Amino acid sequence: MDDRLLTVLLLLLGVSGPWGQGQEPEGPSEVLPEESSGEEVPKEDGILVLSHHTLSLALQEHPALMVEFYAPWCGHCKALAPEYSKAAALLAAESASVTLAKVDGPAEPELTKEFGVVGYPTLKFFQNGNRTNPEEYTGPQKAEGIAEWLRRRVGPSAxxxxxxxxxxxxxxxxxxxxxxxxxxxxxxxxxxxxxxxxxxxxxxxxxxxxxxxxxxxxxxxxxxxxxxxxxxxxxxxxxxxxxxxxxxxxxxxxxxxSMHLVTEFNSQTSPKIFAAKILNHLLLFVNKTLAQHRELLTDFREAAPPFRGQVLFVMVDVAADNDHVLNYFGLKAEEAPTLRLINVETTKKYAPTGLVPITAASVAAFCQAVLHGQVKPYLLSQEIPPDWDERPVKTLVGKNFEQVAFDETKNVFVKFYAPWCSHCKEMAPAWEALAEKYRDREDIVIAELDATANELEAFSVHGYPTLKFFPAGPDRKVIEYKSTRDLETFSKFLDSGGNLPEEEPKEPAISTPEIQDNSTVGPKEEL
Missing domain, CATH: 3.40.30.10 (Glutaredoxin)
Incomplete structure (x- = not known):
């Protein structure tokens, strides 16, 4: 019989199936060794503290068991800890048949190897004593979300x-x-x-x-x-x-x-906005303290129904704590009311042309024009600083990038950074030293570009720092640098014309969250 049909039949018979304890485990369960019987598993803040020796005991005593693999030094684990304890308290107050536990991963290498733990925190859900196929948890990181995820696995989901x-x-x-x-x-x-x-x-x-x-x-x-x-x-x-x-x-x-025709952007709604998988977002920037701005919401909402499922209508209050959204679109609060449309897959941004009043008709017309390719995307750019080329490290912006990076007579090495990025700050001394070393070379340019304030037509930057080399010549070649970020390795790379031995270690870029707000467990700190 199909497993899902069996699930339904069990539900109708009042048996919990995969949500509870009324079904035999799918795989072999580990039998509790006789020598561990009677051993007590310690608790900390309502959480079982497990080890290699007590996991089997916990699996036998607790048919529904969530286990967090953590590391004492992991920042993400420390942030999750209070929410995990609150979730345990919520479930205990409801007498729910599920138990929360944790394992110190670095102290228990046999367990981390057995369950394929490659980063912290990693959460795995075990049912019916079966330790061979636990379900990995990728749900919310807040207490109520963790508790609800578990409720729907130990009780009926509907x-x-x-x-x-x-x-x-x-x-x-x-x-x-x-x-x-x-x-x-x-x-x-x-x-x-x-x-x-x-x-x-x-x-x-x-x-x-x-x-x-x-x-x-x-x-x-x-x-x-x-x-x-x-x-x-x-x-x-x-x-x-x-x-x-x-x-x-x-x-x-x-x-x-399940979303409103118009959703106000804030910390509570942003996870749902980005989880909607609707690629086009139309944003209306208004100051909600002003009556004439609030009145625009009626027309904005009126334009939304024909675009449901194709364009997500979002209102951004410039009087609230939304400076990061304004900066992302290159806007100032005093420019409201105004519209912007973004495709979150391509990150291309669109703005209405001219000073058209915001009405239901004008909003609908703008959406249609963008969807039919009748509006060109715009690119953010700072103004070119007067002294952009006076320091050893040259300052690039959107408006002078093409001219400098694709100069056929120059070999140009560019750091794309974010002002807040710690990895960018750590490599700054090496980048300055590199520029100083080659400052007398007419054919080499060491430069940097703030990728949070400048966008490029040639490519998008999705992580910081991103390092790209543009060798001299007419073919507009671009080589991405992914090796060690120190003066010696940078110099080898430049002196070889953009080549490094294969065995050079790689350093990852840190990805940028843009204006998103991730509500699920993650990221993880790698082992």
């Missing part, structure tokens, strides 16, 4: 609804509720629906097969309905009779329709 009162109680309690209406609860589509519900933690799910509920909501076929207390109030996703319920299509539908 509530079965029997009558109108059940539906009303669910939709009254939550702002967004998704209900699956299925005529056959043993079908593949129900398994797909419940699988999605396990990970869509910010939405509450229910399901039903009751004919009176189909009639109540005007349904004649299997349908997933998203109920919401804003905008149009309801959005329907009919299940295709021939192809069935597609997990990807349903996921995109829920993300799109």
């Amino acid at each position: 509530k079965r609804l029997e009558d109108e009162e059940d539906v009303q109680a669910l939709t009254d309690k939550w702002e967004v509720v998704v209900i699956g209406f299925f005529q056959d609860l043993q079908g593949e589509d129900v398994a797909t629906f419940l699988a999605l519900a396990r990970d869509a933690l910010d939405i509450t799910f229910g399901f039903t097969d009751q004919p009176q509920l189909f009639q109540k909501f005007g349904l004649t076929k299997d349908t997933v309905i998203l109920f919401k207390k804003f905008d149009e109030g309801r959005a329907d996703f009919p299940v295709d009779k021939d192809t069935g319920l597609d997990l990807g299509d349903l996921s995109r539908f829920l993300v799109t329709h």
Whole structure:
């Protein structure tokens, strides 16, 4: 029998299946050695502290076990620690059948090797004593998100609804509720629906097969309905009779329709904005303290419905703590109200031409023009400093980059940096020393460009520092430097015309978060 069908049958019989303890483990479980019986596992802030000797005992005693592999020196682990403890307290208060534990990774190399731990923190979820195939946790890093992720694995991920009162109680309690209406609860589509519900933690799910509920909501076929207390109030996703319920299509539908037609950008909404997988974002910059700016939101919202799923409409309050967003688009607060559109995949930015009033019609026209390729993207650039070439390290901006970097008579070595980047600051002395060493060479230019304030048509910069070499000649060749960042290695690279031995160690660039806000566990500090 298909595993997902078995899951549904278990649910209908009141057995927990993969959410609880009513199913045999999929793989072999480790038998607890006799010598470890009676051994107590220590606790710290409500978290079991495990070792190589006590993991087997914990797996036997706790059918649902989340284990964090951490390192005492890891900054990300220290940030996660209080949230992990809060999650343990939340679950304990609910008497949930799940236990949280942790392992000091560097002190337990056998365990880190066994479970393929390559960075910290790494969280793994074990069920039914099975230690061979734990599920890796990639969910939220806040306490409530961790707890909810676990709730949906040890309890049902969706509530079965029997009558109108059940539906009303669910939709009254939550702002967004998704209900699956299925005529056959043993079908593949129900398994797909419940699988999605396990990970869509910010939405509450229910399901039903009751004919009176189909009639109540005007349904004649299997349908997933998203109920919401804003905008149009309801959005329907009919299940295709021939192809069935597609997990990807349903996921995109829920993300799109669970968001407001206009979403205000802030620290709470930014993770959802960037998780929506809608590539085009239209931003309206306004000052919400001004009545005439607030009035523009009505027209902005009116323009949004035809673009749902294709363009995400976002409002940015310039009077709030959003300077980083303004800087990213090269704007000042006094320029509001204004519009910008960005494709988050290409990072190309677009601005309206001229001083067109912001109305529903003008907003829609701007969106259409960008989508049809009728508007050229703009590139950020600082002004060229008067003394840009007076220091050993030359200062490049967007407006003089092409002229300097692709000068056919020069070999140009450029550091693309961010002012806040610690790796950039660490390598600055070596870069200055390199420029000083070659300052009398007419054919060599050592330069730097602030990539947070300047954008280039030739390529995008996605990590800091990024080092690129532009050798002399007419073919506009570009060589990316990925080796050790010290004077000796830089010099070898230049003297060889942009070549280094293969065995040279590589130093990674630190990736930039742009204006995103990642809400899931990560990044990890490598071993």
